[in-house]
Amino acid sequence: MSDPLLNAVEDALNALERVLLGKRQQLRLALTCMLSQGHLLIEDLPGMGKTTLAHGLARVLGLEDHRVQFTSDMLPADIIGVSVFEPASGEFRFHAGPVFCQLLLADEINRTTPKTQSALLEAMEEGQVTVDGHTYRLPKPFFVIATQNPATQYGTFPLPESQLDRFLMRISLGYPAPEVERKLLLGGDTRSELSTLPRCLTPNELVEVQQRCATIHASSSVIDYLQRLVQFTRDSELFSYGVSPRGALALLRCARTWAWLEGRAHLVPEDIQQVLEPVIGHRIRTAEDIGSHAGTRLVNELLAQVDVLG
Amino acid sequence: MRQISRAAVIWQLIAFAGVVIPHLAWLPFWLIGLCLATPAVRLMIHTGRWPLPHWSVKLLLILVVAAGLLLSFSRETGMDATVALLVAGLALKMVEIYHRRDALVLLYVALFVCATAFLYHQSIAMALYALLNVVLVVAALNSIYQDPLRTDLIRPLKRSLRLVSLSLPLMLVLFILFPRIGPLWSVSMNQQRALSGLSDTLAPGDISQLTKSAELAFRVRFDGEVPGPAQRYWRSLIYSEFDGRSWRVPGDYEHRYLGAETLAQIRRSLSYEVVYEPSNRNWLVALDQPLSAPQGMRFGPGQTLYSVRSVDRRLHYRLRSALEYRLQPILSERERSAYLQLPNEGNQRSREVAEQWWQEADQNPERFVAIVLRQFSRSFTYTLTPPPLGQEPIDRFLFDTQQGFCGHYAGALAFLLRSIGVPARVVGGYQGGEWNPYERYITVRQYEAHAWVEYWIENRGWVRIDPTAAVSPERIVETADRVFAGDPAFLADTPLARWRFGGSGWLVDLRRQIEALNFNWHRWVLNYQGQQMELLAGLMGQVSMLKMVFALLLPFASVMLVMAWMQLKGRRAKPKDPIDRALQRLISRLERLGIPRRTDETLQRYAIRVVTEYPELSAGMESLARQDEAVRYAGKSTQRRDLLAAINDCYRALRTVRRVDAEDRGK
DSSP states (O other): OOOHHHHHHHHHHHHHHHHSTTOHHHHHHHHHHHHTTOEEEEEOOTTSSHHHHHHHHHHHTTOOEEEEEOOTTOOTHHHHEEEEEETTTTEEEEEEOTTSSSEEEEETGGGSOHHHHHHHHHHHHHSEEEETTEEEEOOSSOEEEEEEOOTTSTTOOOOOHHHHTTEEEEEOOOOOOHHHHHHHHHHOOSGGGGGGOOOOOOHHHHHHHHHHHHTOBOOHHHHHHHHHHHHHHHHOTTEEEOOOHHHHHHHHHHHHHHHHHTTOSBOOHHHHHHHHHHHHTTTOEESSOTTOOOHHHHHHHHHHHSOTTO | OOBOOHHHHHHHHHHHHHHHGGGTTTSOHHHHHHHHHHHHHHHHHHTTSSOOOOHHHHHHHHHHHHHHHHHHTSSOOSHHHHHHHHHHHHHHHHHHOOBHHHHHHHHHHHHHHHHHGGGTOOSHHHHHHHHHHHHHHHHHHHHHTSOTTOOOSHHHHHHHHHHHHHHHHHHHHHHHHSOOOOOSSOOOOOTTTSOOOSOSEEOTTHHHHHHTOOOEEEEEEESSOOOOGGGOEEEEEEEOEEOSSOEEOOOHHHHHHHOOOOEEEEEEEEEEEEEEOOOSSSBOOEESEESSOOTTEEEOGGGOEEESSOOOSOEEEEEEEEEEEEEOSSOOHHHHHHTTOOOSSSOHHHHHHHHHHHHHTTTOHHHHHHHHHHHHHHHOEEOSSOOOOOSSHHHIIIIIIOEEOHHHHHHHHHHHHHHTTOOEEEEEEEEOOEEETTTTEEEEEGGGEEEEEEEEETTTEEEEEOHHHHHOHHHHHSOHHHHGGGOTTTTTTSTTHHHHHSOOTHHHHHHHHHHHHHHHIIIIIITHHHHHHHHHHHHHSSOOHHHHHHHHHHHHHHHHHHHHHHHHHTOOOOOSSHHHHHHHHHHHHHHHTTOOOOTTOOHHHHHHHHHHHOGGGHHHHHHHHHHHHHHHTSOOGGGHHHHHHHHHHHHHHHHHHHHHHHHHHHO
């Protein structure tokens, strides 16, 4: 472990673990997503630490962050910005919205209407927004960390597939383990520690990490395995539709980052298995129940059916 | 309600054609047209040129076909009408197959039609063809469960072949063991189609018709000794009434009136079984004098054998016959007058010459017969195409034409005997038969039909005399086909007869072998119900219900076991790569030791698990995992040799571990 960059990322992980106790796997996945230049969707019940995670990530990665609380009466302009007439100059001037930042925390994204949700689409995919015919570029890097409540809750507008597909990963945090929760209860508010988190990576280092991850060697055996997995989702009757080529690419990108985080210069099937559920869980659906995302169950089935060794 | 694939439609067409072809020979022409037209229509629909027919068109078709069936088959409601209805239904269904349900209906009916072919032909070729049809129909069944978007034509056939070949052993077991149940209803076969054997009147010319036919009459297998050709007189009918022109078999009332004849002083008897072809008549054949009548058969006049029902299907029966015997040594008055019956007048010249010879013979019947036979052999000729005889047939035959075949000679001799007061009768049946050395049985064909005479001598009873033997002795000693070979009238109605029955050398040999095969087919397959109990008793001793049930269950259970084993084994194909092969060998060995690998488990993680179970393997497994990762994932293909060595090391180490384990357990 002589790589200083890897050490820095490990430091970031350790720091984050101080505010989110016992969630090392989820933190690692979230970091993997960020290092793969992808947007992250955190789906969980309220009060599980979604926002804490987002803030923590922004801090340790040294990114300028904005937070937007999505509500049902929100309009696209509330996120992107608006042109206002200035009597002094007699011109319209563009007032940038909260989207102009390096890390946008979109809290409870499914509380707002599809119209507003879609306003984020261009920003996420193209890294730019268009207002009144003018295209404004967003800063680089640009990340969106969105949190959402489970779709079964009241007052939610489920994200359409096209929007879900823009998120590289979807993770959920889950309840803490009993001993961790006890520590949490005894130790008091961990939120206050957020401000004490160190900044572990500079934006330049972040770009360099991203470049390194892309060079991880993927042997034909690993690609075979990945293809078998993807093909299975397309052929099997368990799935109503299979993983798209974009999904397959996302899987490879995340697996590479994961391998780099493990300190390896090549991919192994385990890297794919580790990121499989967060990457494709929100991109697949069961054949019998088109309305639900039974991602975890399907991914387990997928893993059990596709042989690693071929 | 799923739509079937396009390949499935093609398969329906193939299956349809397959099952209908055997019926084309007899179906009315318009139905054949329908069978050709509907697949053509379906093909037009298939290629997208025509739409599926509207319901009104279908209704019209149904009405037209129903009317056609009524018109064609209004006179009979038998088998032909039923099969024609099935075929017509099949043809109509062809037009509208679209959903899986339609195809299922079509194919189930097709299977039924396939079976009806056996009503018309039961040959080996037909059985093989029916098997082919089953393969086709199963392939079609298979195809309708294919993905509608897939148009694979060959795969259903492959699957069907596999299924059918897998089920063949079960079919055999069922055939051998399944109890034969008599028909619940009897199907009346078409009377016209059946061939008649002999006729119940013997007018000059009748037997000549038979002589031209090479159809099979019956086959005989002897248990032990086989009688020589000159002894093979197969009796069928007694012609005892003469009306001045022809000899007739008396009606049923007259037989009973005469009563049974007694058989005495039996010295030589033979056992044999007869496979008798359907004739639609009641009479059967028996060698000389059968000792008793099998079930369903009775004795007629002169102890000839006849069946209670007319023989509309192939009959299989066993007999024991006497060759040396005395039949009815004492004749009752009623019998005497019946067997002396003659018209009061006619054929005067014959009556006169008979009286003259009777005096020459000193009123001794045997000497009289000898005189007549001497006359026959002196100036008479044997021919299959005799000139017509006219009003006084016996006179014309004896004094003018002097040409004829067995019927002429037998009829004339019996007339002469009766005119001088010796009871006599004409016997009809078959003489000779062809010996098949391969299966040791005798084939008798229709052209071997024959007529001879029995006359009665005080105390000796009925004595057989064959006047034909005096004219043409070779007719009795040789088979008919050799005797008649030079006669253009012989077998004139049977095409290819010369090829089939003439010739010599290998051709005859081949024909006999084919016939032997057919004989066994009839004996063991078509008439199996006769052999079943015998065979089962031979196989399993006392036949009991319990044994039958076990014998039926055992093969099914074993098939299920084999299938289960194949499923569990998961039939993984052997990989070509030596590393993969060695790895698979190692893993399957480990799995047998109780460490199954999960499919999502990489070799590295599996190795960790193996090592926790067998710590002594740790070095080997760790090196294996490392090498595997290097070769498989890190792109270091130069280390393949090391990996193979590591796998083989592990495999070898595992064997010693096992041995140590076993020794430990031994202690």
